[in-house]
Amino acid sequence: MAWWSRGKEKLSILGASDPGVRGRSSGESVIPPPPSYSGAPRFLDPVILGQISSLELLARAVVEGVISGLHRSPYTGFSTEFAEYRQYLPGDDLRYLDWKLLGRTDRYYIRKYRADTNAQLHVLIDASRSMSYGSGPVTKLAYAKFLGATLACLAHQQQDAVGLIAFDEEITTHVPALNRTGHLRSLFGRMEQLEPGRETRLSSMLHAAAERITRRGIVIVLSDFYDDPEEILGALQHLCYRGNDVIVFHLLDRNEREFRFQDPVLLEDAETLEQMHVIPEVLGEGYREAIERHIAQLRDGAARYRIDYTLVTTDQPLDGALLTFLSQRVRQ
Secondary structure (H helix, E strand, C coil), X not given: CXXXXXXXXXXEECCCCCCCECCCCCCXXXXXXXXXXXCCCHHHCHHHHCCCCCHHHHHHHHHHHHHCCCCCCCCCCCCCCEEEEEECCCCCCHHHECHHHHHHHCCCEEEEEXXXXXXXXXXXXXXXXXXXXXXXXXXXXXXXXXXXXXXXXXXXXXXXXXXXXXXXXXXXXXXXXXXXXXXXXXXXXXXXXXXXXXXXXXXXXHHHHHHHCCCCCEEEEEECCCCCHHHHHHHHHHHHHCCCEEEEEEEECHHHXXXXXXXXXXXXXXXXXCEEEECHHHHHHHHHHHHXXXXXXXXXXXXXXXXXXXXXXXXXXXXXHHHHHHHHHHHC
């Protein structure tokens, strides 16, 4: 992958053998703020997200204000340790309905067991140098943190254990999945400290993460996925083979997908610092075909292996991306 610089600016694009673009030339204006999302609080606009320093505040606000209740964990346990009763809700598994209590009280209650309420959610964040790019106020890494924090908060509200793994050329942050008091705040603190690191080999890091996750659960991968698609899919399969429900969010800047550049630019690889001069009129059409081919390979491969794949650009309102994804999960 590569970056380009023009004057004092540094912007990014993939090299000739890779499928992506990032950046703008000196004569091109910054992408205008996206239109406001109908009915959404203002902080869900990516421009506003860029001004928010507290992931904890953001995550709670999104979950409580927009998407609470859309997602239900598909995992149940087999423990015989009784925890408590709770009132029956439509959609609950009737196997856990207490029929004796129904006969005595004429009320519907579910017996909850210790393992039934505790799935594991691991958020995997690509913190390599290429994730530092953003043509607007929000970089891909910042957007990944917003999205990861929101999903972690949602899982925590369901009493699921939440963990974090971040990586560049090695795993730099590992917070084991827990659901005890104060854990989510600690996880948000570690997530807020993430900074773009060095070069990464994404497929290798996903294999390493699969070995770190010892209990099956839900694994969410947040990355720009600049690596060979077949190698990425092989690594995602590794996560699946270990019993995990794998969810992928493919994060791109709008410029990376559409290549909206006009003036000649100097490309500089974000991770190797290799440079080359490029004329956009010559490269543009071939680049757009390459990035769409790359996206299609990832999307189709994910579908083959029953991995949920969602493409998100960083100018897309956060609530819109989550509502679309979670609604699809509920229908499934």
